[in-house]
Amino acid sequence: MIFAEWKPLDELIDKLKIHRKVLLVGCATCVAECAAGGEKEVETLAPLLRMALKKQDHSIEIITATLEKQCEWEFVEQLAQQVAEVDAIMSIACGIGVQALAERFDPVVVYPGVNTSALTIREEAGLWAARCAACGDCILGETFGYCPVARCAKSLLNGPCGGTRKDGKCEVNEEVDCVWNLIVERADERGRLESLSKFKKAKDWSNSSHGGPKRVIREDLRQ
Amino acid sequence: MSDGNQQPGQEPEVVLLYCQHGLCHEAKGSAWYQECAGLSIRAIMMPCSSKIEVSYILKLLESGADAVEVVACPEKSCKYLVGSLRAERRIEYVRGLLEKIGYAPERVGISRKLSQSPVQLMDLARARADAVRSFGINPMKKGE
Ligand code: SF4
Ligand code: SF4
Numbered sequence A: 001m002i003f004a005e006w007k008p009l010d011e012l013i014d015k016l017k018i019h020r021k022v023l024l025v026g027c028a029t030c031v032a033e034c035a036a037g038g039e040k041e042v043e044t045l046a047p048l049l050r051m052a053l054k055k056q057d058h059s060i061e062i063i064t065a066t067l068e069k070q071c072e073w074e075f076v077e078q079l080a081q082q083v084a085e086v087d088a089i090m091s092i093a094c095g096i097g098v099q100a101l102a103e104r105f106d107p108v109v110v111y112p113g114v115n116t117s118a119l120t121i122r123e124e125a126g127l128w129a130a131r132c133a134a135c136g137d138c139i140l141g142e143t144f145g146y147c148p149v150a151r152c153a154k155s156l157l158n159g160p161c162g163g164t165r166k167d168g169k170c171e172v173n174e175e176v177d178c179v180w181n182l183i184v185e186r187a188d189e190r191g192r193l194e195s196l197s198k199f200k201k202a203k204d205w206s207n208s209s210h211g212g213p214k215r216v217i218r219e220d221l222r223q
Numbered sequence B: 001m002s003d004g005n006q007q008p009g010q011e012p013e014v015v016l017l018y019c020q021h022g023l024c025h026e027a028k029g030s031a032w033y034q035e036c037a038g039l040s041i042r043a044i045m046m047p048c049s050s051k052i053e054v055s056y057i058l059k060l061l062e063s064g065a066d067a068v069e070v071v072a073c074p075e076k077s078c079k080y081l082v083g084s085l086r087a088e089r090r091i092e093y094v095r096g097l098l099e100k101i102g103y104a105p106e107r108v109g110i111s112r113k114l115s116q117s118p119v120q121l122m123d124l125a126r127a128r129a130d131a132v133r134s135f136g137i138n139p140m141k142k143g144e
Helices: A009-016 A039-055 A073-083 A095-104 A179-189 A193-197 B054-062 B083-100 B118-135
Strands: A002-006 A021-027 A061-067 A088-091 A109-112 A114-124 A127-132 B013-019 B040-046 B067-072 B108-112
Touching (some): A009 A088, A021 A073, A021 A095, A039 A061, A088 A095, A109 A114, B013 B083, B040 B118, B054 B083, B067 B083
Parallel strands (some): A088 A109, B013 B040, B013 B067, B067 B108
Antiparallel strands (some): A002 A114, A114 A127
16 A cells, blocks of 8 residues: 655644635545544544644634545545635645645645655554655565565665674664565575576666656547 | 642542442442532543543543543452453553643543442542642633
């Protein structure tokens, strides 16, 4: 899922205090899964912001909404009536949702309420960890299902770096497994260690963000 | 430290959210109410303390409660095993949020108690009221 986390509350309060009426919008998909921008978080952040603003003597009305998906135009459209009443929007969806609102409701100002920071899996309750970095040239087939781009602190494609701790943790963070240690262990278990020492072509980064903004056309799906 | 305006004569309004197992058997099923001098208490029974969401507590404070006291079962007595532990973690989280926006975290608290009499529950609410008295009334009541 796309992972996001609340921006510092001071930063949010600072943005809102110049407004009269604000719409706080969440998204019930990825950001709800990572407990940053779903309905629960909207209904937590709204009273918190109202309390903070009132304490600073700003009388700002905050209304709320949570869309099923903030990155689909059909859902975004559902906000039209509420947006007509406000002079600013704060979105706690990922950056895609924020931009969808900014595009649809121009010239109303749209503030991001979260920082979108990773593509993660929920490893256990309250613990998310990166799994993919959308590199555009997936190599999981050669790395035994572990992604070194997202999970190695140095994004090494030919690890381990030599700094792996004795307990198999990364030298950069003692709480994180060295993903290259995991790769080597799994290769060994499957009797395929030799596959890791094979010569590999340089990875093609042109299909990642290094290749410029992504734009995809599928003629079969176009109207 | 004060996060609000202390006004003479205004007694703290406390909301008491208690797990159904926090109330003794004899008092269950009967509408119970305890007069408490100098204190306004609203007591609400919950099926389990884990039902208490962070947003509920913030909405209570937003709507003017001066303090919220949660009564959850002791760790090993929770009928849902981890319910009261979850409640405790949420209370810690709310207190952290309050601190960040300049409200006294003491406005929210949790006690781990089982089978309390109405009088004992009221005492817990009173203790919470005492803990916030020095902070003054909830700033949300300003200009009411
Ligand atoms: S190799 Fe690239 S596409 Fe595959 S999981 Fe890693 S970052 Fe994602
Ligand atoms: S210890 Fe492992 S995960 Fe950490 S930087 Fe080195 S190779 Fe990457």
